[in-house]
Amino acid sequence: MTRRAILHIGPPKTGTSAIQASLSHNRSALARFGLLYPGTGRDHSATLLALFRGRAQDYIRARKRTVPSGTSPISAKQFAAVQEQLRGRDWHTLILSTELMYGLKPPVMKQIKEWLDQYVDSYQLVAVVRDPVDWAVSYTQQRFKREGDVDTLLAQPRAMRLQRTFQRWEEVLGPGQHQILAFEELTADPAGMGAAFLTRLGLESAAAALSQEVAARNESLSWEAAMMMAELNTRRPFFVEGKRSGARSGAELGAFTGIRGQRFDLSDATRRQIFDETREDIAWVGERFGITRYDYPVTDLRPSSNPAGFSPEFITAVGERMADMANEIRIQRGLLQIAELRLEGRIGEAERARRRLEAMFPSDSRFHDEPEDDDAVVRWAAE
Incomplete structure (x- = not known):
């Protein structure tokens, strides 16, 4: 039986x-x-980190950085299960x-291909492209x-370099039915992102069999929340001398995610800069894959909604x-x-402590649960 590997690389x-x-x-x-999405986690980062963890650890040690959790023995176990x-x-x-x-x-890339060559006969590289200015934002x-x-x-944002990355992979994988998909088309598909993705790869039957889409957690930041997070990163850097700071737990983002405020954006000048820098990439996407929706004149570039100051909505949200x-x-x-006490x-x-808290937080169901029967008898006797 002929087998193939679909490599979905993002970005x-x-x-x-x-x-x-x-x-x-x-x-x-x-x-x-007959489709294998291996492992038990959401993605395959840990699997690949385990594959080339020796090289990654040598690189990290040479720069005196801490070894990330992805190179731990847990990843090795996940890799063995995938194998x-x-x-x-x-x-x-x-x-x-x-x-x-x-x-x-x-x-x-070559190391990954050498590993997969044991199991598959061909490769299909898949990436998703997005309006380059929206992507930069x-x-x-x-x-x-x-x-x-x-x-x-804000002044020097990173631009998408899809052509360079895609061509590097193609040189490693060789010829195949490689594809680039349009982000906006996937998000507009009423079947959901997963089903839209499979359908465009010619896997319509599998796409139709997917259960209800599972929404990925939205971790977007409003403009104000991003500025507050940046201030925290400045005052308490996540890494100090190559190691995670003792003042950071890694969970700080949860305090800022979802706080309402103004839409995050880049300035008009920076948006124009990204537009100009990505014209070659966009031309390549159009010529190679027929996706021309991003090849529009600069006069159609959406004006910036870059805000000034903190909004009343944000102040309210922070208070809440x-x-x-x-x-x-x-x-x-x-x-x-x-x-x-129990x-x-x-x-x-x-x-009595439970009753006090129930009165203080009447909408919190954690204080409404009736105790078990044995506890109820003891409480009755005690009172």
């Missing part, structure tokens, strides 16, 4: 997470059509999806989550977020106190 901010969420949620449905799946006989198409593959150098916003140099990020966080701290302390057999005190 970032092109709906990759939504596609991965759908494919991973529907592993069993895909398997019925076992690849040795199975009940599949004809392998789908690997990770944005990690977008930024690799040719030597590492979204990618810049993403970088604010870890970086704090506001002026540089701070109040919610303060309440959650009080609730967690209360739940811990109740649990400790463990000590002080059931009456535990119940």
